[in-house]
Amino acid sequence: MTSSPAITLRRRIATGALLASTLLGSLAATGAARADEYPDKPVKVVVAFTAGGTTDILTRSVSNLLGQKFKQSFIVENKPGAGGNIGTEYVARSAPDGYTLIVDSVGPIAVNSSLNKLNYDPLVDLVPVIQIADVPNVLVVPPDLPIHNMKEFLAYAKAHSGKLNYSSTGIGTSSHLSSYMLMQLNGVQATHVPYKGADALNDLLTGRVQFMFATIPSVIGQIKAGKLRAIAVSSARRSASMPDIPSVAESGFPGFEAGSWFGMFAPKGTPPDVIAKLNTAINGILPQLKDKMIAEGADPVGGTAADFDTFTHAEQRKWSALIKQMNTKAE
Structure with missing residues (x-):
């Protein structure tokens, strides 16, 4: 007996839904497996400033301990220029797979967009991993x-x-x-x-x-x-x-707060499980770096990625308002 067109359509819809469900489940399992295996190759950690500076020294200390923890190389690469914008944009345009990260600071993340017209939005094209230090x-x-x-x-x-x-x-x-x-x-x-x-x-x-x-x-x-x-x-x-x-x-000036800070970011679209894994790892190694960081003038912070996201947006609003009041642009 020949099936009616309506029955055939329902069967096709049901079959399609089953295939889609199977595919999504497979993709989810693959994503979970990748997060479990991360990192399975060297990770590039960009510094948007020259070697030997505060950001560079801090990044190398963190990267060294991450390498020991994950038994994988975390390679620091300096990409200075334009007040940190060159290295920051490079990471913002990188593949969101967790293998290109950046330790960045207040300037490129929360200030420079108010001074220059950028080809990217640091608060949109990057996702926060963790605030490492307050300087x-x-x-x-x-x-x-x-x-x-x-x-x-x-x-x-x-x-x-x-x-x-x-x-x-x-x-x-x-x-x-x-x-x-x-x-x-x-x-x-x-x-x-x-x-x-x-x-x-x-x-x-x-x-x-x-x-x-x-x-x-x-x-x-x-x-x-x-x-x-x-x-x-x-x-x-x-x-x-x-x-x-x-x-x-x-x-005598309650509420006064200014200065620099450093934190890790990844390209937008980096799997949340990878962000969480890095966040947990860095929170775990910060106590080992505490004395060294304090001796060099940095106060360790740590915390969640969500906390850091809230903080960076608040910083951008604060500095944007001040720069607008100053009516100034970068050199």
Whole structure:
């Protein structure tokens, strides 16, 4: 007996649904197997800055321990340029398979999109894995200035309003934005002198400029040697690297928080199981790095990928609003 067209159609639909279900189940099993096996080949970890800097040193420490844990190579590759944009875009355009990652910082992730027109959106084209460290800035002055704390700094700045110069490592960098925030809160006028590289610190050491917010790792040696005086840190709380130095927030400016941070990201579309595996692994190795990181001026963070995602979006909103107020663009 010949089946009716309606019955034949129903059979075809049922058969198609069964095949689709089988295929999806197979794909899910394959994805799970890949996550279980990850990593089964070397992983590239990009640093968007030059070798020897804070980001590079931190990334190599983390990558070394990840390699030991997974018994697989985590190879650090430096791709500097354009304030971190070149390396960041490279990873954003990479295959989302977990084998190309980046340890990035506040500039490329939360600031640069407000300074330049980018060919990618770091908050869309990258997914957060984990915040590795908070790297506060510290307000430093030459030791010959009569400034030992925030009260004396503000009194001196107001008495010399319009006559002071402050250095930074470039327009839109965390050192620039931290100083601008502090000046705005106090109504003090000072001239921003942007530099590239070590000259920002050199001119502070020689007294050509009077103050600077610098990352703790970049000046901790000069502070210990007495060549610079630390006044306050820009983090919400005191830094473990400098427990005797108060925060700006506790020195009369509650809510003041600025500085740099570092975290790992992967290309959009990287399997969630791979993100989770990396997150768990890095949370597990951070205690091993704690003393080393603190000695170098970084405070370990850790936490979930979701926490880091919320944090990066909040950072982008904060810095975007400030840069809009400043009406500035990158050099």
